[in-house]
Amino acid sequence: MTVLESRQGLEIHHVGKVFSQPGRPDFRALDDVSIRIRPNEFFTLLGPSGCGKTTLLRMIAGFEHPSEGEIRLDGADISVKAPYERPVNTVFQSYALFPHLTVEDNISFGLEMLRRPKASIDETVTRMLALVRMTEMRNRKIQQISGGQQQRVALARALAPHPKLLLLDEPLSALDLKLRKEMQIELKRLQHETGITFIFVTHDQEEALTMSDRIAVMSAGRVQQIGSPRDIYDRPANRFAASFIGETNFVTVKLLTVSATSGELELPGGTVIHAGVPDGVKFSPGKATIVVRPEHAELVGAGAGNLAGTVTNIVYFGTDTHYHLRLKDESSFIVRRQNRHGLSFGPAIGDEVGVLIGEGVAQLVED
Amino acid sequence: MAKDRSTDMRYQPGFGPLAMICLAVLYAPILVLVAFAFNANASVAQWTGFSTKWFATALFNESFHAAALNTMLISVSATIIATMAATAAALGTTRVKAWRGQTAAFMTINLPLMVPEIITAVSALSFFALLGQVFNINLGIGNLILAHSVFCIPFAYMPIRARLEDMDFTLDQAAADLYATPWMTFRRVTLPLLMPGIASGIALAFIVSFDDFTITQLVAGPGQTTLPIYIWTQVRRPITPELNAMCTILLSISILFISLSVLIGQKRR
Amino acid sequence: MSDTASVSLALREKAERRRSRLLTLPAVLVITIFGILPLLVIVAFSFMSPGAYGGVEPPFTLEAYVSFLFSRDIFDDTLTFTPDYVLIYLRSLTFALGTTFVCLLLGFPTAYFMVTRPVESRKWWLLLVTIPFWSNLLIRTYAIMFIIRDEGLINNTLIGMGLINQPIVMLYTNFSIVLGLFYSFLPFMVLPLYSSLEKLDFRLVEAGYDLYATRSRVLWRIIVPMAKPGIVAGCLLVFIPTIGAYVTPLILGGGTHLMVGDLIAQQFGSSRNWPLGAAQAIILMAGVLVALFFYVRTTSEAKLHG
Numbered sequence: 027m028t029v030l031e032s033r034q035g036l037e038i039h040h041v042g043k044v045f046s047q048p049g050r051p052d053f054r055a056l057d058d059v060s061i062r063i064r065p066n067e068f069f070t071l072l073g074p075s076g077c078g079k080t081t082l083l084r085m086i087a088g089f090e091h092p093s094e095g096e097i098r099l100d101g102a103d104i105s106v107k108a109p110y111e112r113p114v115n116t117v118f119q120s121y122a123l124f125p126h127l128t129v130e131d132n133i134s135f136g137l138e139m140l141r142r143p144k145a146s147i148d149e150t151v152t153r154m155l156a157l158v159r160m161t162e163m164r165n166r167k168i169q170q171i172s173g174g175q176q177q178r179v180a181l182a183r184a185l186a187p188h189p190k191l192l193l194l195d196e197p198l199s200a201l202d203l204k205l206r207k208e209m210q211i212e213l214k215r216l217q218h219e220t221g222i223t224f225i226f227v228t229h230d231q232e233e234a235l236t237m238s239d240r241i242a243v244m245s246a247g248r249v250q251q252i253g254s255p256r257d258i259y260d261r262p263a264n265r266f267a268a269s270f271i272g273e274t275n276f277v278t279v280k281l282l283t284v285s286a287t288s289g290e291l292e293l294p295g296g297t298v299i300h301a302g303v304p305d306g307v308k309f310s311p312g313k314a315t316i317v318v319r320p321e322h323a324e325l326v327g328a329g330a331g332n333l334a335g336t337v338t339n340i341v342y343f344g345t346d347t348h349y350h351l352r353l354k355d356e357s358s359f360i361v362r363r364q365n366r367h368g369l370s371f372g373p374a375i376g377d378e379v380g381v382l383i384g385e386g387v388a389q390l391v392e393d
Numbered sequence: 394m395a396k397d398r399s400t401d402m403r404y405q406p407g408f409g410p411l412a413m414i415c416l417a418v419l420y421a422p423i424l425v426l427v428a429f430a431f432n433a434n435a436s437v438a439q440w441t442g443f444s445t446k447w448f449a450t451a452l453f454n455e456s457f458h459a460a461a462l463n464t465m466l467i468s469v470s471a472t473i474i475a476t477m478a479a480t481a482a483a484l485g486t487t488r489v490k491a492w493r494g495q496t497a498a499f500m501t502i503n504l505p506l507m508v509p510e511i512i513t514a515v516s517a518l519s520f521f522a523l524l525g526q527v528f529n530i531n532l533g534i535g536n537l538i539l540a541h542s543v544f545c546i547p548f549a550y551m552p553i554r555a556r557l558e559d560m561d562f563t564l565d566q567a568a569a570d571l572y573a574t575p576w577m578t579f580r581r582v583t584l585p586l587l588m589p590g591i592a593s594g595i596a597l598a599f600i601v602s603f604d605d606f607t608i609t610q611l612v613a614g615p616g617q618t619t620l621p622i623y624i625w626t627q628v629r630r631p632i633t634p635e636l637n638a639m640c641t642i643l644l645s646i647s648i649l650f651i652s653l654s655v656l657i658g659q660k661r662r
Numbered sequence: 663m664s665d666t667a668s669v670s671l672a673l674r675e676k677a678e679r680r681r682s683r684l685l686t687l688p689a690v691l692v693i694t695i696f697g698i699l700p701l702l703v704i705v706a707f708s709f710m711s712p713g714a715y716g717g718v719e720p721p722f723t724l725e726a727y728v729s730f731l732f733s734r735d736i737f738d739d740t741l742t743f744t745p746d747y748v749l750i751y752l753r754s755l756t757f758a759l760g761t762t763f764v765c766l767l768l769g770f771p772t773a774y775f776m777v778t779r780p781v782e783s784r785k786w787w788l789l790l791v792t793i794p795f796w797s798n799l800l801i802r803t804y805a806i807m808f809i810i811r812d813e814g815l816i817n818n819t820l821i822g823m824g825l826i827n828q829p830i831v832m833l834y835t836n837f838s839i840v841l842g843l844f845y846s847f848l849p850f851m852v853l854p855l856y857s858s859l860e861k862l863d864f865r866l867v868e869a870g871y872d873l874y875a876t877r878s879r880v881l882w883r884i885i886v887p888m889a890k891p892g893i894v895a896g897c898l899l900v901f902i903p904t905i906g907a908y909v910t911p912l913i914l915g916g917g918t919h920l921m922v923g924d925l926i927a928q929q930f931g932s933s934r935n936w937p938l939g940a941a942q943a944i945i946l947m948a949g950v951l952v953a954l955f956f957y958v959r960t961t962s963e964a965k966l967h968g
Contacts, residue, residue, distance in 0.1 A: 136571030422805035485685030509906025520700035
């Protein structure tokens with residue numbers, strides 16, 4: 027990697043944000059956040075409300091300024107630049123379309139502010155309308171189009187100036203489920219066609235997993251983990267990342283030996299298995315926690331497998347069935363089984379069963 | 394009333410008739426006054442027939458013309474001064490980073506609403522007398538324009554500020570995000586969206602100035618007769634339907650502006 | 663963040679604050695110079711001596727305040743308590759309180775009835791109450807005079823029907839003044855009540871009925887307490903202009919039934935005693951400030967408990 031390449035993209039460097047209001051204790055919204063976003067990436071900030079993801083997005087847009095650290099875009103410090111001085115555009119959660127302007131005038135707004143020549147503006151608007159499939163709506167007023175159409179106009183408006191970054195603040199949250207699924211595919215297509223870096227904020231883990239190249243999981247103002255959707259799902263770094271994304275079983279174990287990539291541990295029943303170690307996290311022998319995804323565990327007959335428990339509840343989901351178990355140490359454990367024809371073994375509530383955790387399925391996590 | 398009263402949770406016995414009485418009380422005197430403006434007879438006691446001749450008399454009355462001219466000069470000037478000052482003040486006190494003295498400024502702007510009119514009137518009279526005698530400054534009709542501007546400002550300020558407060562701040566952020574400088578954001582987004590509030594402010598400032606009697610009567614110098622002052626001089630004489638016609642004209646202008654203000658306020662809230 | 667960055671950020675915030683100040687300045691200046699300064703001028707005037715042709719003259723004195731309560735004997739300079747002015751203040755206070763009460767009595771049911779209308783007709787009701795609120799006070803007062811005169815519509819109708827031979831004298835009485843005040847300021851009661859009742863959560867009313875309350879109990883125990891901010895605001899909006907009323911007693915009192923407003927105007931007019939008028943204005947202002955103080959206290963209490 028050359029020096030020049032390394033300075034491409036967005037660098038968020040030890041950024042912190044403290045909100046102070048007279049008469050109230052200071053509120054720390056972000057704490058020592060460092061993220062590097064590569065050009066042409068679909069990057070998602072994922073976390074529950076209040077985790078600081080929107081504050082971070084607003085800082086990249088220029089609506090807030092960091093209390094500590096700096097934000098660099100292609101090598102230049104933009105930390106305190108005004109929003110209109112940054113090549114960054116936003117799709118707002120509420121869309122924030124100008125109600126007194128037509129669809130066309132909304133889309134051309136940014137281009138006019140940049141003093142692009144008239145002919146080029148017209149050409150770009152036409153292209154953008156085609157891109158978001160809104161060509162017929164060109165002269166409509168904003169109040170005359172539906173929520174889904176407003177969403178498309180907001181996208182076109184933000185894409186028209188061809189920014190280096192497109193920020194999307196939970197843009198799909200106001201849409202119904204069907205429209206949301208459509209727009210997820212649409213957004214991926216737009217990102218692919220325009221080649222612009224997308225930074226997407228959401229609290230919906232499924233949305234994050236299906237759309238992103240990489241995800242930063244955030245909680246309480248800190249980044250908990252950064253990685254590809256697969257990394258984050260299969261190898262969560264800590265308890266929060268594991269529990270926020272998907273369903274998870276936590277099992278308290280005794281760690282015997284540990285290396286940088288793998289650990290040997292003893293399960294509550296006494297069997298010894300191996301578990302993966304997430305990147306960059308140090309463990310020491312003693313009490314530890316592992317996570318096992320419900321679909322990665324296998325239900326076997328009593329006495330078999332490497333954990334033992336009692337079935338407390340069975341929930342049928344159509345494609346699969348969830349078996350809620352109580353283990354010997356009183357902790358709960360869920361096993362998910364796909365419903366296939368010819369399943370020979372079907373325990374009932376109250377039955378004693380065994381659980382098989384195969385090699386490479388368990389992951390050590392930080393507490 | 395088609396709804397069954399016993400099941401309407403919000404029904405309170407007798408409130409409907411009382412509300413009707415309230416409306417009747419508010420409108421009966423005005424309607425009688427307006428009706429007698431159309432009386433054919435010179436008498437204001439007996440109805441003798443319909444005629445619009447008193448409106449013609451009023452409109453050709455030279456003194457009425459002179460008073461109307463004064464009123465327009467004062468009201469339009471005071472409205473322009475007050476609306477400009479109030480718009481700027483609303484922008485400086487709403488949705489901005491808090492600044493030292495902001496609360497004091499807000500209270501100052503609203504102060505004219507708290508002071509009884511008669512006190513405003515005599516203090517303005519004293520102030521301008523002082524200016525004239527001690528400092529030898531006499532602004533003529535300018536005195537009235539300034540005195541009117543003072544009480545017009547809070548009336549213009551209220552709807553403009555309310556509109557600004559209701560306005561979605563993310564629209565300004567969206568404009569800034571799309572490379573609009575603060576000035577361009579103001580010109581292209583804030584100002585167009587603020588226009589209904591400003592229009593409402595103009596209407597209210599104009600009405601209160603146009604209708605003012607107390608302050609004008611005490612501050613006005615010779616020859617500075619406004620329409621309400623002229624009406625007052627006529628009330629003290631034996632009254633004729635011409636006076637009713639003049640009152641009707643003034644009322645119509647007020648009602649026109651009030652309705653405009655209310656309609657603008659109701660639109661797109 | 664680097665030092666230069668935080669400095670430039672601080673400078674931008676400072677510039678923003680300065681812009682806000684500058685924008686607010688013209689309005690504040692106009693009101694300060696032509697609204698607040700004049701109030702200070704009459705405070706100063708109240709401590710001076712009357713000029714021969716109106717205005718004031720130098721020697722500073724408390725004479726204006728003394729003569730508010732006492733009359734000075736021209737021969738031996740002794741002071742005798744003279745309650746004339748105090749009585750006018752008391753009468754104004756009585757009129758103002760009475761008017762406020764009657765306005766509340768009629769205004770509350772009206773405002774309540776308005777908010778219980780469907781949205782469409784509510785708009786019309788609101789417009790109909792708003793029009794008199796802003797309409798010319800002088801003309802509305804003249805309208806009252808027009809119908810209660812000796813030859814007015816009421817007397818003419820009654821005589822025409824043969825119910826009376828002589829017109830009932832209504833104009834230039836205490837009755838005509840209170841009627842005029844009530845008529846003038848009724849909309850000032852209805853509108854704040856309306857906006858406060860509009861925010862009322864009618865599910866609480868339903869909860870009241872659910873708990874076996876009768877209609878009148880729901881009214882007094884649920885609706886009225888929740889409308890309290892509107893009631894206080896409405897009472898204040900009626901009380902302040904009525905206690906200082908000028909136009910109403912001028913036209914409907916005929917100069918015989920003075921209220922404070924006319925008394926003050928008289929000192930600046932025919933009586934040519936500006937210091938006394940200024941002192942009277944300041945005493946009135948003090949009363950209004952007490953009412954405002956009471957208002958601020960109740961509203962801030964409501965906020966604390968709300």
